[in-house]
Amino acid sequence: MASATRPIQRVGMFGGAFDPPHTAHRALAQAALEQLGLDVLHVMPTGQAWHKARTLSAARHRIAMCEAAFGDLPRVRIDRRETGRHGPSYTADTLAELRAEYPQATLYLVLGADQLLAFKSWVRWEEVLSLATLAVANRPTNIGAQALRGDAPLTDLSGVDLPFVPLCMPLQHISATALRAKLATEPADDPSLDLLVPDAVASYISQNHLYQTPT
Numbered sequence: 001m002a003s004a005t006r007p008i009q010r011v012g013m014f015g016g017a018f019d020p021p022h023t024a025h026r027a028l029a030q031a032a033l034e035q036l037g038l039d040v041l042h043v044m045p046t047g048q049a050w051h052k053a054r055t056l057s058a059a060r061h062r063i064a065m066c067e068a069a070f071g072d073l074p075r076v077r078i079d080r081r082e083t084g085r086h087g088p089s090y091t092a093d094t095l096a097e098l099r100a101e102y103p104q105a106t107l108y109l110v111l112g113a114d115q116l117l118a119f120k121s122w123v124r125w126e127e128v129l130s131l132a133t134l135a136v137a138n139r140p141t142n143i144g145a146q147a148l149r150g151d152a153p154l155t156d157l158s159g160v161d162l163p164f165v166p167l168c169m170p171l172q173h174i175s176a177t178a179l180r181a182k183l184a185t186e187p188a189d190d191p192s193l194d195l196l197v198p199d200a201v202a203s204y205i206s207q208n209h210l211y212q213t214p215t
């Protein structure tokens with residue numbers, strides 16, 4: 001007798017530049033899968049990040065590094081749609097597509113605290129809120145180049161007047177910006193990077209000679 005397949009009820013989207021993906025991204029994906037009870041998590045490398053000043057590394061590298069960073073996690077799909085879309089990547093567009101694909105599911109948008117603080121600068125943020133529940137992990141206040149210092153407190157989310165569900169994970173003193181700066185002076189297989197970048201991502205960076213100049 002054929003067994004009945006449970007319908008997909010809980011769908012997550014986790015977007016990012018992932019330039020490169022690091023261990024905090026992986027911890028956040030795992031926290032979302034477990035704590036939200038997701039049936040599927042779409043990991044979504046950004047196509048054109050209108051809100052970032054720098055040009056991102058080629059999409060093919062960021063997709064390959066996402067496969068390396070998240071590919072072994074159950075129920076994760078590396079979703080290329082934003083990298084194949086013309087023009088800027090707007091989360092509102094992507095969530096509208098996911099809503100059409102999963103008309104009955106609850107959608108969750110997974111993000112870190114820095115992006116929650118910036119949320120009202122997003123294009124059509126009210127539409128984003130109507131499409132998905134925000135699921136937010138805390139992040140230390142020293143993001144960007146300072147992130148590896150490891151002595152910063154939690155981001156204060158007490159004044160945020162947006163609905164969100166918190167995700168619990170240990171504070172992760174990591175940013176891709178700080179990693180790129182480190183990789184410009186140290187090889188990707190340097191032991192000091194062990195806890196910061198998944199091994200398979202470090203190998204990919206080495207083999208493809210990425211991040212050898214500061215960006």
Ligand SMILES: Nc1ncnc2c1ncn2[C@@H]1O[C@H](COP(=O)(O)OP(=O)(O)OP(=O)(O)O)[C@@H](O)[C@H]1O
Nearest residue numbers: 015016017018024111112115139172174175176177
């Ligand atoms: N250390 C961290 N703790 C919690 N969330 C994080 C952390 N690093 C990144 N995130 C979240 O992951 C998502 C994707 O982040 P992104 O790819 O921009 O990484 P980043 O480290 O912030 O990169 P960059 O330094 O290049 O801006 C965002 O929602 C961001 O808030």
Ligand SMILES: O=C(O)c1ccc[n+]([C@@H]2O[C@H](COP(=O)([O-])O)[C@@H](O)[C@H]2O)c1
Nearest residue numbers: 015016017046051089090091092122123
């Ligand atoms: O849609 C927007 O206007 C928008 C503005 C800022 C960020 N985002 C999305 O938020 C996710 C995390 O952004 P970032 O900058 O931390 O990589 C990623 O999927 C971005 O496309 C989306």
